[in-house]
Amino acid sequence: MNTFMHHLYLHVPFCPTICPYCDFHVLRRTKGAVAAYLERLEEEAARLFELHPGSLDTIYVGGGTPSFLRDAELERLFASLPWPLEDEAEVTLEVNPGTVNYRRLEAIKNLGVNRLSIGVQSFDEKTLHFLGRTHDAASARKTVAEALGFGFSVSLDLMLALPGQNVRAELETAAALGVDHVSAYTLQVEPGTPFALQKLTTKADDEAAAFALAREVLGAAGLRRYEVSNYARPGAESRHNLAYWRMSSWGGLGPAAAAHFLVGEKKVVSRRMTNPPLPRWLAGEPPEIVELGPLGYAKEALMMGLRIREGVDLCRLEENSGLELRQTLSIKAGELADAGLLELDENRIVPTNAGLDQLHEVILQLWEALETTYSADFS
Numbered sequence: 499m500n501t502f503m504h505h506l507y508l509h510v511p512f513c514p515t516i517c518p519y520c521d522f523h524v525l526r527r528t529k530g531a532v533a534a535y536l537e538r539l540e541e542e543a544a545r546l547f548e549l550h551p552g553s554l555d556t557i558y559v560g561g562g563t564p565s566f567l568r569d570a571e572l573e574r575l576f577a578s579l580p581w582p583l584e585d586e587a588e589v590t591l592e593v594n595p596g597t598v599n600y601r602r603l604e605a606i607k608n609l610g611v612n613r614l615s616i617g618v619q620s621f622d623e624k625t626l627h628f629l630g631r632t633h634d635a636a637s638a639r640k641t642v643a644e645a646l647g648f649g650f651s652v653s654l655d656l657m658l659a660l661p662g663q664n665v666r667a668e669l670e671t672a673a674a675l676g677v678d679h680v681s682a683y684t685l686q687v688e689p690g691t692p693f694a695l696q697k698l699t700t701k702a703d704d705e706a707a708a709f710a711l712a713r714e715v716l717g718a719a720g721l722r723r724y725e726v727s728n729y730a731r732p733g734a735e736s737r738h739n740l741a742y743w744r745m746s747s748w749g750g751l752g753p754a755a756a757a758h759f760l761v762g763e764k765k766v767v768s769r770r771m772t773n774p775p776l777p778r779w780l781a782g783e784p785p786e787i788v789e790l791g792p793l794g795y796a797k798e799a800l801m802m803g804l805r806i807r808e809g810v811d812l813c814r815l816e817e818n819s820g821l822e823l824r825q826t827l828s829i830k831a832g833e834l835a836d837a838g839l840l841e842l843d844e845n846r847i848v849p850t851n852a853g854l855d856q857l858h859e860v861i862l863q864l865w866e867a868l869e870t871t872y873s874a875d876f877s
């Protein structure tokens with residue numbers, strides 16, 4: 499196996515309460531569950547380190563609510579990661595307002611975390627209640643202010659286009675706080691969630707209007723849209739998430755964590771591995787492995803790469819997949835460029851803002867061009 503791995507995702511599955519729209523792998527903590535989780539995590543980290551002993555550029559501790567772990571548990575979690583860090587490594591922890599205070603933020607900083615992704619979602623009490631969040635607007639503001647005071651690079655999660663929500667007010671509040679990064683999503687009603695059972699629906703027009711407002715308000719505050727739903731000051735883009743969108747190699751630890759490794763073989767370009775949920779993961783069940791061949795990899799890399807404003811690096815895509823894609827994509831990409839959805843140069847396919855807004859259609863058309871050229875031999 500290729501040992502190149504500069505990025506690591508670590509999943510903490512515990513949350514104090516379960517939000518009605520959540521379809522992540524989450525559960526409430528029960529007696530002994532966190533201790534068992536930390537023990538297994540340590541073993542899994544040691545095994546992954548044997549395979550990939552290089553230094554890490556990014557670590558992302560997500561969930562769930564990692565900040566719901568107690569101080570000693572978080573310390574143990576970080577102590578179980580044997581990798582050295584590169585200079586200026588980005589170490590992100592997801593935090594929910596209400597699970598941290600000034601003292602805890604200091605403890606988190608002392609663990610080497612330098613970036614916090616704060617699950618604010620809204621600054622409006624009614625909207626927070628609708629989303630089933632346990633924090634209020636004041637604690638969200640306080641957590642952000644304290645995090646900035648400690649010198650963390652701060653990213654906020656906001657959810658937009660919700661019923662009765664004043665989207666402009668939400669965005670202006672977020673922008674005024676002076677954070678480096680905002681992830682502005684719209685609600686996805688996932689099957690099996692309480693919101694789906696209530697038959698809640700979202701309106702495409704409201705979502706498009708919310709995204710347009712996000713570009714306007716966050717853009718005016720110096721936060722540039724660099725991915726479909728993500729805005730950052732120049733240089734404050736999430737390096738960890740960029741690794742996903744660029745289809746690099748990254749490791750995954752914890753239940754339901756996903757990993758991806760470029761393999762570089764003729765028939766297997768990359769391998770995606772997804773850990774099982776907590777009980778099976780604790781029992782030592784190995785990850786599910788999906789191998790991507792040249793065509794499968796090229797399709798996925800296009801889909802991921804076109805989410806970001808930097809677009810897809812065709813040299814890298816051709817080198818990784820072993821396919822000559824420029825020729826194949828040129829006619830369709832030219833048509834999409836004429837429609838104002840893409841910008842093209844010799845080495846890149848770059849989505850415009852309009853292209854990001856119509857990404858699904860752009861991807862389907864490029865995929866069709868790939869599929870008509872490459873036979874199942876490459877899939």
Ligand code: SF4
Pocket residue numbers: 512513515516517519520521522524561562563594617
């Ligand atoms: S806090 Fe996040 S991970 Fe936890 S239940 Fe709510 S949406 Fe899911």
